[in-house]
Amino acid sequence: MTRHYNFCAGPAALPTPVLERAREELLDYQGRGLSVMEMSHRSPEFVAIAEQAEADLRELLAVPENYKVLFLQGGASLQFSMVPMNLLGKGGTANFLYTGIWGKKAQTEAKQLGFGVHVAGSSEAGGHTEVPAQADLTLSEDAAYLHYTANETIGGLAFDYIPDVDVPLVCDYSSSLLAEPLDVSRFGVIYAGAQKNIGPAGLTLVLVRDDLLDRRCERIPGLFDYRAMAEAGSMVNTPPTYAWYLAGRVFQWLKHDIGGLEAMAAINARKAASLYAAIDASGLYSNPIAVRNRSRMNVPFVLADERLDKPFLAEAEEAGLLNLKGHRSVGGMRASLYNAVPEAAVEALIAFMADFEQRRG
Amino acid sequence: MTRHYNFCAGPAALPTPVLERAREELLDYQGRGLSVMEMSHRSPEFVAIAEQAEADLRELLAVPENYKVLFLQGGASLQFSMVPMNLLGKGGTANFLYTGIWGKKAQTEAKQLGFGVHVAGSSEAGGHTEVPAQADLTLSEDAAYLHYTANETIGGLAFDYIPDVDVPLVCDYSSSLLAEPLDVSRFGVIYAGAQKNIGPAGLTLVLVRDDLLDRRCERIPGLFDYRAMAEAGSMVNTPPTYAWYLAGRVFQWLKHDIGGLEAMAAINARKAASLYAAIDASGLYSNPIAVRNRSRMNVPFVLADERLDKPFLAEAEEAGLLNLKGHRSVGGMRASLYNAVPEAAVEALIAFMADFEQRRG
Numbered sequence: 001m002t003r004h005y006n007f008c009a010g011p012a013a014l015p016t017p018v019l020e021r022a023r024e025e026l027l028d029y030q031g032r033g034l035s036v037m038e039m040s041h042r043s044p045e046f047v048a049i050a051e052q053a054e055a056d057l058r059e060l061l062a063v064p065e066n067y068k069v070l071f072l073q074g075g076a077s078l079q080f081s082m083v084p085m086n087l088l089g090k091g092g093t094a095n096f097l098y099t100g101i102w103g104k105k106a107q108t109e110a111k112q113l114g115f116g117v118h119v120a121g122s123s124e125a126g127g128h129t130e131v132p133a134q135a136d137l138t139l140s141e142d143a144a145y146l147h148y149t150a151n152e153t154i155g156g157l158a159f160d161y162i163p164d165v166d167v168p169l170v171c172d173y174s175s176s177l178l179a180e181p182l183d184v185s186r187f188g189v190i191y192a193g194a195q196k197n198i199g200p201a202g203l204t205l206v207l208v209r210d211d212l213l214d215r216r217c218e219r220i221p222g223l224f225d226y227r228a229m230a231e232a233g234s235m236v237n238t239p240p241t242y243a244w245y246l247a248g249r250v251f252q253w254l255k256h257d258i259g260g261l262e263a264m265a266a267i268n269a270r271k272a273a274s275l276y277a278a279i280d281a282s283g284l285y286s287n288p289i290a291v292r293n294r295s296r297m298n299v300p301f302v303l304a305d306e307r308l309d310k311p312f313l314a315e316a317e318e319a320g321l322l323n324l325k326g327h328r329s330v331g332g333m334r335a336s337l338y339n340a341v342p343e344a345a346v347e348a349l350i351a352f353m354a355d356f357e358q359r360r361g
Numbered sequence: 362m363t364r365h366y367n368f369c370a371g372p373a374a375l376p377t378p379v380l381e382r383a384r385e386e387l388l389d390y391q392g393r394g395l396s397v398m399e400m401s402h403r404s405p406e407f408v409a410i411a412e413q414a415e416a417d418l419r420e421l422l423a424v425p426e427n428y429k430v431l432f433l434q435g436g437a438s439l440q441f442s443m444v445p446m447n448l449l450g451k452g453g454t455a456n457f458l459y460t461g462i463w464g465k466k467a468q469t470e471a472k473q474l475g476f477g478v479h480v481a482g483s484s485e486a487g488g489h490t491e492v493p494a495q496a497d498l499t500l501s502e503d504a505a506y507l508h509y510t511a512n513e514t515i516g517g518l519a520f521d522y523i524p525d526v527d528v529p530l531v532c533d534y535s536s537s538l539l540a541e542p543l544d545v546s547r548f549g550v551i552y553a554g555a556q557k558n559i560g561p562a563g564l565t566l567v568l569v570r571d572d573l574l575d576r577r578c579e580r581i582p583g584l585f586d587y588r589a590m591a592e593a594g595s596m597v598n599t600p601p602t603y604a605w606y607l608a609g610r611v612f613q614w615l616k617h618d619i620g621g622l623e624a625m626a627a628i629n630a631r632k633a634a635s636l637y638a639a640i641d642a643s644g645l646y647s648n649p650i651a652v653r654n655r656s657r658m659n660v661p662f663v664l665a666d667e668r669l670d671k672p673f674l675a676e677a678e679e680a681g682l683l684n685l686k687g688h689r690s691v692g693g694m695r696a697s698l699y700n701a702v703p704e705a706a707v708e709a710l711i712a713f714m715a716d717f718e719q720r721r722g
Contacts, residue, residue, distance in 0.1 A: 001388055001389045002389055002392065002394045003388060003389060003394055003395070004393075004394030004395060006394075006395045006399050008395075008399060008400070008401050008404075009401070010401070010599065011398060011399060011400060011401065011402065011599065011602055012399065013395070013399050014396065014398060014399055016388065019387055019388045019396055019398075020388065022387060023384050023387045023388060026380055026383060026384045026387065027362055027364060027377065027380045027381065027384060028362045028363055028364060031363065032365075033363045033364055033365030033367075033681060033683065034364070034365060034367045034374070034683060035375065035380055037372060037375060037380075037561040037562075037607075038367050038369060038372060038373060038374050038375055039369070039372060040369050040370070040371070040372065040684060041372065041562070042689070043369075043684070073434040073435050073436070073439075073563060073601075074434050074435060074584060074598075075434070075584075075598045075599050076598075077583070077584055077597070077598035077599075078434075078582070078584050078598075080583070081582035081583065081584065081585075109582070109583050112580070112583065113580050113582065114580050193599065195599055200398040200601075200602070200603045201398075201402070201599045201600065201601055201602045201603070202434060202563040202564070202600075202601030202602070202603065202604055203563070219473070219474050219475050221439070221442035221470070221474065221582075222438070222441070222442065222470050222473065223435060223436075223438055223439050223442065224442075236438070237435075237436045237437075237438035237439075238371065238372065238436050238438075238554065238556055238562045239562065239563075240434075240561075240562055240563030240601065240604070241372055241561070241562045241563070242561045242562070242563065242603070242604075243563055243601070243603075243604075246398075320394060322394065322395060323401060323404070328403070
């Protein structure tokens with residue numbers, strides 16, 4: 001068995017100890033004679049798994065008691081529909097910060113569903129290289145909430161502050177939740193697709209403050225309803241049980257193998273700092289993002305001569321450095337440094353990049 | 362490692378060879394150095410997995426070319442919302458056959474979303490022990506489609522015919538798809554949650570005839586749109602990649618280990634016939650469903666003295682016969698005999714039931 005270094009933007013690398021544990025109990029979970037995949041979601045065994053996962057997540061993020069934690073399906077993209085349908089039932093406008101492709105998609109979806117939208121801040125003029133400043137945010141008078149994207153996975157642009165506004169803050173935290181400690185109490189809704197730092201694709205985490213559970217639209221699809229999901233422990237229907245179990249294993253790994261989110265943040269800071277330093281010191285590689293808004297999770301970079309892209313990718317793959325190709329919409333390279341990507345992977349990448357530059361740059 | 366016999370109604374037993382293969386390649390898929398869970402859904406490796414799964418499913422069910430196959434999230438329950446939003450955009454009423462809890466839920470959801478509904482046939486008067494006859498179906502004049510539930514998982518009531526109507530037929534096939542050959546061309550839409558005969562929870566299969574792709578409502582959530590999903594190969598956003606892969610492994614198992622759906626149907630017929638014969642011959646166990654509508658997948662039965670329920674379940678579990686408790690809404694027992702439940706499991710169950718009756722009946 002070989003495990004290469006995987007810089008995929010998502011579905012992304014999972015911690016090897018989590019996968020090893022999953023393999024060990026895949027056919028027989030703790031002597032019960034069946035796989036977690038084969039358990040009723042209402043069985044005592046699975047309910048224990050589900051509750052432990054929620055408790056561990058609450059501990060890791062210090063989630064206040066007045067927040068519900070939901071384990072849903074559909075990815076962050078389904079939240080683009082669910083958030084407005086849950087929060088705009090009593091009127092008002094959805095306000096958005098536009099800092100890249102994902103924030104744009106969220107805005108487009110709210111509009112498509114017939115809701116009023118307002119752009120309260122944008123980084124478009126500067127090519128999404130710097131997030132709008134707090135002082136420049138201009139919410140509409142009837143704002144029901146402000147939505148933003150903490151970390152734009154494709155652009156590699158991250159907020160270095162939490163906006164301070166008078167309306168509930170809704171944040172797409174897909175690519176940076178659990179990468180560092182977070183003050184959950186600043187938010188109305190936080191959501192994240194699992195396939196970056198949480199678990200396999202097919203699971204979405206939603207944290208919602210309980211005073212926001214009664215603003216839903218009348219004709220909301222039953223499975224969209226945060227309140228119904230909260231009351232049913234995310235089991236209005238069968239949840240994605242195996243993904244939930246694996247997320248729980250990731251939470252255990254964060255707690256016990258890593259030592260919590262402070263420790264994880266320190267590791268992530270070192271990984272990102274090394275890679276950006278290598279990029280900035282080189283004559284071949286570059287990254288256009290303002291230093292304070294550089295993502296620690298997704299590091300896009302381009303080569304000075306794009307004819308070198310193909311050989312770079314081919315040689316990287318041969319060296320066991322996988323999935324460095326940038327998103328199809330922007331090209332270039334992208335190294336995603338999620339929690340499960342070890343420091344050794346980043347060191348190997350930096351060494352490869354230096355070697356490639358010396359030979360081909 | 363122990364593998365017990367698992368009669369769970371869902372998430373249900375998976376074929377042991379499928380889980381063994383999954384275990385083998387869990388950390389390193391075919392020497393690529395990463396897990397299937399860690400692959401980009403747009404990588405050549407995963408696209409090959411996805412396409413093979415679709416091709417195998419099309420072969421198993423002989424799906425005509427004018428049908429799209431979608432691999433979605435949200436379970437069958439999300440289809441309760443998606444079907445009316447995709448099919449009622451040009452007006453008309455959703456018609457339903459009411460034969461149990463799941464059919465009722467589908468109807469309730471369409472109504473909740475503001476659509477007109479009409480009950481075209483019902484088995485309620487007889488306590489859902491016999492499906493309505495073809496001659497008794499009365500569709501509304503403005504029917505846009507007729508929805509029914511091929512197999513009611515909780516009641517153990519199954520259609521022994523495919524309704525013949527002038528409007529598109531929509532069928533919730535969650536608990537019996539792939540249990541036997543099926544004439545897909547009779548249907549407009551077929552959908553099924555995976556966690557019975559297809560794969561782990563978190564995946565939903567939808568087969569939709571392509572002339573039905575342009576009836577959607579204007580304000581449909583982006584991820585609900587069958588046409589958009591069909592055009593994007595079910596990848597409008599990140600699909601549940603690992604569940605998709607496992608479904609593909611189940612399709613391979615059906616093709617190569619079982620020998621296709623004719624062979625599967627013969628095995629399923631034998632399993633159900635043996636268990637119903639044992640129930641009918643006993644003085645302790647009984648099943649109320651009309652013989653022609655007895656489900657081959659879900660066999661509910663009650664004990665003549667319900668004080669015996671607890672010891673029955675406890676002793677069954679001790680004997681390695683798991684998850685025989687009936688649904689919380691109806692009580693009693695239920696043995697689900699999905700594809701992955703081997704004939705040996707049914708034989709063991711029958712032997713246990715006979716022994717229990719002799720000792721306690």
